[in-house]
Amino acid sequence: MSDTVIVVNTVIAVLATVLLIVRFRLNPVISLVVGAVYLGLTAGLGVEGTITAVTGGFGDILAEVGLLIAFGVLSGAMLHRAGAIERLVSALLRGCGPRGMPYATAVTVGTVLQSIFVDVLLVIASPLARRVAPRIGAKGLPRMATALAIGAECGIVFMVPGIGAVALAGVLGVPLGQMLVAGLVLVVPTVLIATAIMTVLLQRGWWDESVDEQAVVGNAQAPPGGSGADTPDVTDAPGAGGGSASGGTGPHTAADGAREVVPAAVSAPDAGRRERExxxxxxxxxxxxxLLLIAAGAVLDAAGVEQPVLAFLSEPVVALLIGLLGTTAVVGIAHGRETIDAAVTDGFRESGQILILTGVGGSLATTISDAGLGEILGRYFSANTAAPLLMVWLIAAVLHVAIGSVTISAITAAGVLAPVAPVIGLSPVLIALAAGAGALFAVHVTSNTFWLLQSLLGQSVRGTLKTCSVGVSIASVVAILLILPMSLVI
Structure with missing residues (x-):
């Protein structure tokens, strides 16, 4: 089969997947499988080869990252139930002071708090940020909203154990320790620079309180249709299942027409049951x-040092299991068995949809690889050129604008370019970071993060387009500009 036919059918498969999600409101999981089956059949894999690619890709990525996602989500659910986020925000305010609060918030949300399911994180952190905003000076509200948006979205795709970062590592076969170190190196300067740029814009007349702010209405959750990158992406697109992936009851319309949602699963921590602080x-x-064990394993591997005990402990599954067991122990001591049971229930509900979507993303990526696209593209690229990284960034950005899901966009874009890495000698971790960066571009009204920040922080839609859409898009551009020089040393 000619190279042109394979490339054309790959493009058709990706566009068809987008069309099924956006135009026909078909569930993203089903749409991704349809796209993978079409590509396999039209690229000459045959019936057996197509089924093998689809099922094998699903199983391979879940074997790689399934337990990691489950352990991370369960740990985050327990920390949520323990009230750890509220206490951390209060500690940041005391330690960093008002001027440094937006920057500290962006970095903390983008790194330390990525184990917390993002819907839960925003529902808890947004009211706290709203109370902090008047204390940080001029334009406090939009500055805190921007910091939350940038930190939450960047952390998802760059920072282990963020859902997108773990999924990208699985699709591309990147050791999780390497993804953790590279992601940390990238996410911290990205969120700081993007937050600083937005601070300058907001303080120079770009924010108009009269039209960019409005009264807070209830505990708003997502509107119908989408969660962006920020919830399990089975609900990422319009009509993809509705409601919040974290178990919310969905949106309701108040008497004045404003969106109001009553979250069901996003409950307050069981503060009244605390026995120990x-x-x-x-x-x-x-x-x-x-996480430190995983990072240590990556460092030792890069240095060529063999230490059997540490090698075992630094295996991602073992390291995150240690983290989960330890978190279970300390939360259980402080809050009792009932809190642990409730957190486990929340965690299993949240992780199930994430795992399904991650698996079908792996199905499409494997089918693209088996179709031979990597060899074709490899003839046009070399490892010392920025073209592959810019291409994966652009593909992810376009997909995100169309679909509205950060995770789906990043996995699909990475799957297109994944076969190129071994052909031209490009480090797969760079493709993972570039795909994540592109998928951040133009977070908009299909994103659950957008509506959570709009409702919980008292912004108008116009204001949220400034703080969330523009702010995260700036972070997307900053990230790819930082990734390009990183490619010279990785």
Whole structure:
């Protein structure tokens, strides 16, 4: 089969997937499988080869990242139930002061808090940010809204154990320790630079309180149709299942026509049941130890040092299991068995949809690889050129504008370019970071993050387009500009 036919059919498969999601409101999981089957049949894989690629891709990526996602989500659910986020925000305000609060918030949300399911994170952190906003000076509300948006979205795709970062590592075969180190190196300057740029814009007359702010209405959740990158992406597109992936009851219309949603699963921490007040270091310590073990394993591997015990402990599954067991122990001591049981229920509900979507994303990526697209594109690229990274960024950006899902866009774009990496010698982690960066571009009204920030922080739609859409898009551009020089040393 000619190269042109394979390229054309790959483009058709991707566009058809987008069309099924956007135009016909078909569930993203079904749409991705349809796209993968079409590509396999039209690229000459045959019936057996197509089924093998679809099912094998699904199983391979879940074997790689399934337990990691489950352990991360469960740890985050327990920290939520323990009230750790509210206490951390209060500690940041005391430690960083008003001027540094937006920057501290962006970095913390983008790194330490990525184990927390993002809907839950925003529902808890947004009211706290609203109370902090008047204390940080001029334009406090939009600055805090921008910091939350940039930190939450960047962390998802760059920082392990963020859902997108773990999925990208699985699709591209990137060691999780390497993804953790590279993501940390990228996410911190990205969120700081993007937050600084937005601060300058907001303080120079770009924010108009009379039209960019409005009264807060209830505990708003997502509108019908989409969660963007920020919830399990089975509900990412219009009509993809509705409601919040975290179990919310969905949107209701108040008497004045404003959106109002009553979250069901996003409940307040069981503060009344606390028996012991543990320090934040103790609460977050087990998870941080797990991440440090993963990072240590990556460093030792790069240095060529063999240490069997540490090698075992630094295996991502083992390290995150240690973090989960430790978190279970400290939360159980402080809050009792009932809190642990409730957190496990929340975690299993949230992780199930994430795992399904991640698996079918792997199906499409494997089918694209088996179709031979990597060899074709490899003839036009070389490892010392920026073209592959810019291409994956652009593909992810276009897909995100069309679909509205950060995770789907990143996985699909990475799947298109994944076969190129071994052909031209390009590090797969760079493709993962570039795909994540592109998928951040133009977060808009199909994103659950957009509507959570709009409702919970008292912004108008116009205001949220400024703080969330523009702010995260700036972070997307900053990230790819930082990734390009990183490619010279990785």
């Amino acid at each position: 543990l320090s934040l270091l103790v609460l977050f310590g087990p998870l941080l130890i797990g």
